[in-house]
Amino acid sequence: MAIxxxxxxxxxxxxxxxxxxxxxxxxxxxxxxxxVEVDRSSALLSQGDVRLVVTTGHGIRSFLNEHGDGIADIALTCDDVAATRERAVAAGARPVASRYGVPCVTAFGDVCHTLLPRRPAGAAPPGRRWVAVSGRPAPSAGRIRRLDHATVRLERHTVEDQADFYRDAFGLSRDRLLRLNSWSRRG
Structure with missing residues (x-):
């Protein structure tokens, strides 16, 4: 079940x-x-081992209206997808329908985690029809080689609960995947 x-x-x-x-x-x-899909369009970007998917379109309007621009999915590779999903659900995650036929669970807010088996480096996210960019520039040596954390915004009172969730659901320490920063909401 290791992530x-x-x-x-x-x-x-x-x-x-x-x-x-x-x-x-x-x-x-x-x-x-x-x-390109009926209700959204995505671009796959890379640098080192980091893969970013940038998605726009009317199919994501409710997410954008609620949260603005931001992270919608942090896809994780694991030894045993089914066991990882079960562990995450037991820890409080909800299974959510994936548009792409792969297991997905809730994380915090409307952010989810797609759960994938280990794959070759540089593999495109599964379930979409990716078309290679023609005439793309050669990959740069890049400054970013690997994604080692993501910083997310949480309500101050939820930070400890989220840290516990990631420990229980995925066996991760706070510093392993997410650095949970809290900012109180103003308004």
Whole structure:
């Protein structure tokens, strides 16, 4: 049931072109492939072993209206997908339907974790029709080789509960996958 790595992170964004410009021009990511569906469009970016999926479209409007631009999925690779899913559900996660035919569970808010078996480095997220970007630039040596954490915004009173959830659901220490930062909500 061991979690090994972050397979990819999917970001739901209002403005795909601005996001791609930021990640490609500003951060050195390389466009790898595109996937177009009826209600959304995604771009797969890479740098080192890091895979980002940037998604826009009317199919994600409710997420954007509720949360704004941000992380929608942190896909994890694991030894035993079924056992990891069972452990996560026992720890309080809800199984959620995946558009792509792979196990997925809730995490915090509307963020989910897609659970995947270990895969070859550079593998595209499963279940979508990815089309390689033609004439893509050669991958840069890049500054980012591996994703070792994601910082998320949580209500102050939920930080300890979320840390316990990740320990119980996935066997992760606080520093292994998520650095849980709390900011009190203003307003």
């Amino acid at each position: 090994h790595d972050v397979a990819h992170v999917e970001l739901f964004m209002r403005d795909k072109m601005a996001a791609l410009d930021h990640f490609v021009s500003g951060m050195g990511f390389t466009p790898v492939a595109d996937s």
